[in-house]
Amino acid sequence: MMRSMKRGSVLLAALMLAAPAIAADPARIDLPAVIAANSRPFAYDGGSALTGPGAVFLEGAxxxxxxxxxxxxxxxxxxxxFAAALYRMLHGRHGFRHLVVEQDRYAMEDxxxxxxxxxxxxxxxYVGRYPGSFEFGSDQDIELLALAGRLDKGPMAICGVEQAVGVPRYLEELIRIAPKPAVRAELEALLALARKLDGEPTYSVNFLIAPxxxxxxxxLRAAYGARPGSRADEMLLGLVRSSEIFGYYRRAEAGEPVGLYNNTVRETWLKRLFLRCYHRMAAGGKLPRAMFKFGANHMFHGKNPTQAFPIGNLAHEFAIANGREGYGVMIVPLAAGKGYGDTPPELRVMLPAEPPTVPTVIDLRPLRPLQRQLRVGLKDLEAVAFREIVHGFDAIVLLPGEAPATMKLSGLKPIG
Structure with a gap:
């Protein structure tokens, strides 16, 4: 017994002495070559079709x-x-039938x-009539919504899960079905105030954040007395939650420590609305397949940079529970003539050495085992952000030649 223990101690000591020598001579990795090997060009022909090696990769992935x-x-x-071309492919090749967007749910009904x-x-x-109902009402976003409506004829072709943004649209409907004169009078007073505070022909939440x-x-919701779960009650609850969510931002700017809730409470609401959509999508018994299009902060698998577990994380985990998976794509616009421009260091280390001149997809999954080498030289917070991206998304799509969206179809002033 004693001899056995001594032999074990000698072996352990030998291994401990050998470990530094192994760690001191790691295999050298040509990181630019690895990134280049996992980068594939593609084209999307103005939104009509994906073609090229990157398209083949995305179809398989x-x-x-x-x-x-x-x-x-x-x-x-x-x-x-690009989103339109990808959705065409997902619809035609993989049977996707639903587009989930960061837009007002009743606006998407309309x-x-x-x-x-x-x-x-x-x-x-319609966007020109109700600009406040469309957080993203560019010509290109409108074309994507129109495409989704053409590709699938079902009632859930588009699912909007954003908190309420189009206050006049809500109040006008609630006035039409108001149960009593006093409630109708309050609704009409609120509508007049909303038109005053959000009078500019653009997206605005001044009414919702008013003290x-x-x-x-x-x-108002209590006085209305709508049956819980009814359309009227859901509209009123949506207005309350939206005012609460936007209010956290206003209160945080004034110094109150509630800014975190602008993110966490909002993500909870987005998830709630998505699950309502999902139950309707799944009503026929077939597993629904959907493409999401949101700001990148909402699409992380895991905790996002603003300290919330976002709707994207729910979708990833929900897909796993259903025996499938989620696939996350971070889209990085490269403004025309600016190359990588202001691309942050934590993202730059995962990109090709030179800015591509054609659309390119980078597969992040093979880069995950190399994260220690990739993040050398990053500052502490940059390294944290790097890890969030490389694990939070499965691919990066670079779109060179980007320019601001246009607003000709609505006649509204371009944003940005």
Whole structure:
């Protein structure tokens, strides 16, 4: 027994002495070559079709995905065009039937109304009528919504899960079905105030963040007395939650320590609305497959940089529970003539040495085992952000030649 223990101690000591020698001479890895080997060019022909090696890769990578999650930087022209081409492929090759977007749910109902479904011109006119209902109402986003409405004729072709943003649209409907004169009078007073505070022909939340508005909307909901779960009650609850969420941002700017809730409470609401959509999508008994298009912060697998477990994480884990997977794509716009420009260091270390001149997809999965080498030289917070991205997304898509989105269909002023 004693001899056995001594032999074990000698062996352990030998291994401990050998370990530094092994660690001191790691295999050298040509990181630019690895990144280049996992980068594939493609084309998307103005949103009509994906072609090229990158298209073949994306088709294969998404074959088993229940959800494909696009994380974007908002208000660019090329991003929705790429999203449209990808959605065409997912619909035609993999049977995707649903588009989930960071847009108001009732606005998306209106987009699918028979008089404008699939018609970008008619949708554009509606955006011009209710600009506050469309957080993203560019020509390119409108074309994507029209495409989704044409590709699938079902009622859940588009699912909007954003908190309420189009206050006049909500109040007008609630006035039409108001149960008693006193409630109708309060609704009309609120509508007049909303038109005053959000009077500019653009997206605005001045009404929702007005001091005391959350409490006023809560009182209205109680006075309305709608049956819980009814359309009227859901609209009123949506206004209350939206005012609460936007209010956290206003209160944080004033110094109150509630800024975190602008992210966490909002993500909880996004998840709630998505699950309502999902139950309707799944009503026929077939596993729904959907493409998401949101700001990148919402699409992380795991905790996002603003300390919330976002709707994207729910989608990834939900897909796993269903025996499938989620596939996350971070879209990085490269403005025309600026190359990598202000691309942050934590993202730059995963990109090709030179900015590509054509759309390119980078497969992040093979880079994960190399994360120690990739993050050499990054500062502490940059290294944290790097890890969040490399594990939070499965691929990066670079779109060179980006430019601001246009707003001709709605006639509204371009954003940015």
């Amino acid at each position: 998404t074959a088993e995905a229940q959800f494909v999650l696009l994380g974007e930087d908002h208000y660019w022209r090329e991003t929705p065009l 987009v699918l109304a028979p008089e404008r479904r699939g018609d970008a011109v008619e949708i554009g006119r 005391g508005m959350t409490e006023r909307l809560e009182r």
